Amino acid sequence: MKNILTLILILSSFIIAQKNSIEKKVDALLSKMTIEEKIGQMTQVDLDAIKQNPDHVTKYSLGSLLCGGNTEIDDISPKGWAKAYEYYQGLALKTRLKIPILFGIDAVHGHNNVEGATIFPHNIGLGASRNEKLVEKVARITALEVKGTGMQWAFAPCVAVARNERWGRTYESFGENPELSKLLGSAAVKGLQTNNLASSTSVLASVKHYAGDGGTTNGKDQGNTECDMKTMREIYLAPYIDAIKAGAKNIMVSYSSWNGLKMHGNKYLLTDVLKKEFGFKGFLVSDWAAIDQLGKDYKEDIEKSINAGLDMIMIPNGPNQDNNYIQFIHYLKELVEEGKVPIERINDAVKRILTVKFEMNLFNNYKVDKKLTSKIGSKEHRKVARDAVRQSLVLLKNDNKVLPLSKDLKRIHVTGKAADSIGYQCGGWTISWQGNSGNVISGGTTVLQAIKNTVSKNTQITSSLDGSGAEGSDVCVVVVGEKPYAEMFGDREDLSLSKDDIATIEKAKSSGVPVVVILFSGRPMIITDQISKVDAFIAAWLPGTEGQGIADVLFGGFKPVGKLPHSWPKSMQQIPINVGDKNYDPLFPYGFGLTY
Incomplete structure (x- = not known):
């Protein structure tokens, strides 16, 4: 105990001495500065x-x-x-x-x-x-x-x-x-x-x-x-x-x-x-x-x-x-x-x-x-990002334990405009201010590619943009989401899924195979009708470049642990909705999240 107290005193003395030293340096420099130089320090230019x-x-x-x-x-x-x-x-x-x-x-x-x-x-x-x-x-x-x-x-x-x-x-x-x-x-x-x-x-x-x-x-x-x-x-x-x-x-x-x-x-x-x-x-x-x-x-x-x-x-x-x-x-x-x-x-x-x-x-x-x-974009850095993706996913629905998927299925159909798009995964503030729906940055892995990387060599992966072609597959994975946006251009009066996304989910469901939906979004969306029709639903938010983390959860390499950081509304009429509201009746409550 005596040694610990001595160490604390030494560290405290060092911190105080360092602080005093910086104060002296600042005062000395400030005393040399003209008003123009002072104002220059207060100026940040793009x-x-x-x-x-x-x-x-x-x-x-x-x-x-x-x-x-x-x-x-x-x-x-x-x-x-x-x-x-x-x-x-x-x-x-x-x-x-x-x-x-x-x-x-x-x-x-x-x-x-x-x-x-x-x-x-x-x-x-x-x-x-x-x-x-x-x-x-x-x-x-x-x-x-x-x-x-x-x-x-x-x-x-x-x-x-x-x-x-x-x-x-x-x-x-x-x-x-x-x-x-x-x-x-x-x-x-x-x-x-x-x-x-x-x-x-x-x-x-x-x-x-x-x-x-x-x-x-x-x-x-x-x-x-x-x-x-x-x-x-x-x-x-x-x-x-x-x-x-x-x-x-x-x-x-x-x-x-x-x-x-x-x-x-x-x-x-x-x-x-x-x-x-x-x-x-x-x-x-x-x-x-x-x-x-x-x-x-x-x-x-x-x-x-x-x-x-x-x-x-x-x-x-x-x-x-x-x-x-x-x-x-x-x-x-x-x-x-x-x-x-x-x-x-x-x-x-x-x-x-x-x-x-x-x-x-x-x-x-x-x-x-x-x-x-x-080391920018290195494997060790991407490994941390992949783990962050896995831990961020929130499983909202999993009827009949559709998830996790087997890596040995005969055929998996992957569809939706966001399935093979790094831009949708990343959202705004990615290379450009508002982001972009294309493959805006190199080095990442889309959901489609991540699924291909994960399944057995005997599993066939087919794909489409609009939900078509799922007939006869063992499961259809639908990836939909908001087009990228950032400040000033992201405010919305209606948070319903786009007509294209709704149509894609409907077409996939009409194939008669189990349907798993992955949603990329910067907030809870109005999904009440769509989630009632599909077998499983994952809120993936805006996960960034490492789509392999999504495949880790889809195929059971990592059990879902994410919990909703926002109450999920049933309709636009409920927004704003926050935990603690007097008439609190969300589609999913704050903190909700299933696992396997």
Whole structure:
């Protein structure tokens, strides 16, 4: 016991000494900075906006660059991204004070802008797994692949608590219960950052979107969350407290409003609650051009957002567009000179940003590790993703124990538009912002290919797109789902399956053979009629590239363990439906999931 106490004292002394050392370094650097250099650190510019004038990274002492959803370079291979990172980081190191840039990217289910990367299930699927160790491992692999391209900042995890499935970002949430977001959001932070931000394999997590973005009226993206402070705290703020305890050093602010006030201008929630009450010591970053929504005057938008507590502003516009990064820098300097933004607020913001950069050991640890580059999309990484797929699947129905299937059946018919499509499996935020229904990324395994990989050599696999051709087979596996989408374009008033998917299921059922349906979706869909007609039904969410994990469950190599992270409605009239509602009568309750 005495030895343990001594060790604790030594570690505590080391941590305090390290903290004091970083504070001294930050203060020393801050004392050397001009107002222009300080504002530069508060400016984050999209790569598309800067690529015509790359020297502006040096000229304006920019603190950060990002690659937004559709921002890509010509060569999106791991080596191509690494080369681009090195080029822009090199420009930052030519500045007078040689402060490295933080390079951020939307790595929300793997390093999803990179060709050949490992793509994991979206958060809704990880929520079904209920497994924080698995989520931490997924985030760890994501961090390794992000660092393999040199970048050091992943805009993840999203800890929104999605309370209305109409919302097009439901799949970015772990589920309808704040306990899930608390548990799994914290695990993701730990996986990305490890216990040591200075590690060469750690990346900065960005916990998002603060706050209430999952509770907007009618599930409207960038809408208005209407609730009292008690509800805000219990449902929407709770995950941030746990994320901060897990070591979160960056939080991204939400587009949404709370009772009519835009979050980007809400000083009470950003400064009084988050920074003061919750003790958040990291820095706040805006969402993509989000401060522009505060009003019609860009200069006033800057004043409101910085005074509310924003530390870094994400700016997608270049010099030839309105509300661009040069205007931001110019206006913010004017606001300081006019006394409308206190210099103390500027110093606080820059101090927070620099502190994180020193905690990340960014001044010494900014080079690309080519060993990590070579492991992007590796077999060992895909093995983790395959396990994540297996654990995310929720078995909703299994009449007559149709599942698991035998590997020695004579013929299996596989049908449906999503059966041989990596794009449908991955959903949005995969290479392109909104995703694509084609085979958007190399290296993955579709359901059709996974089934072929699994069955015996004597089993015949036939296939079609529309449900036809199943007659005479031992079983028909139908794979249907939502076309890929992401924010702004994913909101839906009707969550019924598409007419094509319904027709495919009907045609397969008319063949007279047992029918197993696999659904790819970013949320519960209205399936009441369809599920009553088929023998087995699996909610597969958006599993990513490793379809082999689905075959593992289909053929009994892995028993289903997934539990619903959302209550499953019978009809659109029931939405929103959440566990604890007064008249709670879902098709399947929150936490439901069969096994073999």
